[in-house]
Amino acid sequence: MSLTPKQLDACVLVWLDEAREQILNAMQIPLQVSEKTNARDLVTNVDRSIEQFYVQKIQHLMPNAHIISEEGYGDHVESMDGDVWFIDPIDGTLNFVEQRAEFATMLALYHDGEPVCAWIMDVIQNEVIHGGPTLGVFENEQRLSKFENRGLAAGLIVVSGARLLSNQMCLPEIAQTALGFRVYGSAGISYMHVLQGRAIGYISKMKPWDYAPGVALAKTLGLSTSNIDGNALNMLISNSVVVSTPSAHEEIMRIEKQTNGV
Amino acid sequence: MSLTPKQLDACVLVWLDEAREQILNAMQIPLQVSEKTNARDLVTNVDRSIEQFYVQKIQHLMPNAHIISEEGYGDHVESMDGDVWFIDPIDGTLNFVEQRAEFATMLALYHDGEPVCAWIMDVIQNEVIHGGPTLGVFENEQRLSKFENRGLAAGLIVVSGARLLSNQMCLPEIAQTALGFRVYGSAGISYMHVLQGRAIGYISKMKPWDYAPGVALAKTLGLSTSNIDGNALNMLISNSVVVSTPSAHEEIMRIEKQTNGV
CATH class of the missing domain: 3.30.540.10 (Fructose-1,6-Bisphosphatase, subunit A, domain 1)
Structure with missing residues (x-):
């Protein structure tokens, strides 16, 4: 069947x-x-x-x-x-x-x-x-309607509070560049904000079950999804996951590269 | 009348x-x-x-x-x-x-x-x-029922995202000590979390209209309210406002004093 x-x-x-x-x-x-x-x-x-x-x-x-x-x-x-x-x-x-x-x-x-x-x-x-x-x-x-392809400065970004505090994934710089940032404490609730167009992106380091549903829905809507280095996600392991509008994604990758001196 | x-x-x-x-x-x-x-x-x-x-x-x-x-x-x-x-x-x-x-x-x-x-x-x-x-x-x-008088390590704290990022009011240390922290981007929504017992406190620097309602309701419930130095709020000016359970309030004041070397 x-x-x-x-x-x-x-x-x-x-x-x-x-x-x-x-x-x-x-x-x-x-x-x-x-x-x-x-x-x-x-x-x-x-x-x-x-x-x-x-x-x-x-x-x-x-x-x-x-x-x-x-x-x-x-x-x-x-x-x-x-x-x-x-x-x-x-x-x-x-x-x-x-x-x-x-x-x-x-x-x-x-x-x-x-x-x-x-x-x-x-x-x-x-x-x-x-x-x-x-x-x-x-x-x-x-x-759900098509999102607006806004950049970091034009929207709210949702991040992992723990990763922000420990200064991972350039989250302080990214949060500072964005119009504002929010911390909700749940990947699912955070992805819902992005899928609804209330936030332009969500960044955290997570296990596959935390990100697989959000990534699937975000891809379907045409949002960009990758790990923090810009590579495709290996769905079998923990990843530093970026899901965002294509514009914000480009900016996030640029901040990441600048900060790491690549 | x-x-x-x-x-x-x-x-x-x-x-x-x-x-x-x-x-x-x-x-x-x-x-x-x-x-x-x-x-x-x-x-x-x-x-x-x-x-x-x-x-x-x-x-x-x-x-x-x-x-x-x-x-x-x-x-x-x-x-x-x-x-x-x-x-x-x-x-x-x-x-x-x-x-x-x-x-x-x-x-x-x-x-x-x-x-x-x-x-x-x-x-x-x-x-x-x-x-x-x-x-x-x-x-x-x-x-609303009486809150549990939990300390920082036993509950979620809500903070101002902008103040956390710019390292004001010892917010990184306070957030690190708490069980977790959340950023909602609205004083009213943040105070609601505290009043409902979902968070143990809220800390931000705000104008009188931002904090007067939350402080009134928190005081009524027996929560502690002060500025970040532990003094009573001057309701006519901007203040760094701490509203929390009495236990968390004591810890926040201790972190503040230690960090500022008082």
Whole structure:
């Protein structure tokens, strides 16, 4: 059985609604929170149960697909050949725990390294940005319009707060050049700002499940995507990821090259 | 005629609903945007018309009150004696223009320098945090519960992006000590995060209309408020304002003193 992207999109939107219900119900009782690498890198019972939910759904729908996922219920994937899913059950777990808001649940499907379809849901706002190359990009039922190709000085840039503070990826210079910068603490929420045209770009260093959905949707809209050196992303490893308007992308690459004396 | 705080609160909530309607209607047609001091300091036709709307309402309701306001339709106020209103018609004008979201409309009334009542409305979300010392603090109709007195390492701090980048008020050290930091680009939206218990504090350098409403509501909830030196705020001038849990406030003052070698 092979689904069209449209059928697949409709199917996953139902999974997201179910996941959202489960997340909201789980928030009614105390969360079980544990630290992964440190106090800023958390995992909860909800991250785990939602990932398991998605893994089961995917394995039932596409038994031959490979799964790259945050909490370890996926596969050890060493190639982007064939169908590869990315799962981030709760993106922005610190916001989830501290704010009970401003977090996302995200999925993406790539085939032979190219995006097929992706989904980013702001769980509390009940907004989902979804689509892919053959479908276009939608916010709920509404098609997202083409972005304006603005440069850094003409728009807001979203960055990783931790990377900015530790002076990585020229983020202080880039933030200073932009009209303004924002820090939201969730890749999904940050990508939503860019896809909606509210920000001209987002820069952070992230794991594949953090960026695969946002990169898929951004590519579909014609935004530029690369690592901080301007090279294509290796979707199997952590990357310093730049997603922005083409104009801002050029400027970011120029700042990067100047600062590193290339 | 003298209104009780409860009557006043009910009255101003009606103004806010009217202001919100006007703002949403004005967003349907192109904004007239001008720069004040630079490209990051904007004013729109909506800032002006909403301020005039509030000034008229206040002058009708309390003709002897003084008004401190952002766009110049208020008074030249040189004392906090008697009734003093603060108006910020659109707080976060850059977000208003760029994002069409994440901005606030805010008011506060002080009497002889003490808060009487204040209002911060997230216009797009249609959420208003309001109240004062005799009423308590409410988010729409729901009373906000007492915050947990957490320290810096146990919570998120919201800061001014521009002040962080230019290394003011020890913001890099404070942000590094906190569990995480966020930048939202609107004082009103930032204060809402603190009042809701989603962040443990907010630090920025601001004009009186930017901080008077947030400080009034924070004081009512028992949060600590001061300038960055730990002194009481002079409500008639710009201040480096710290609003946080008492524990975080102590730590912020300690970092400030250590860094400045006091």
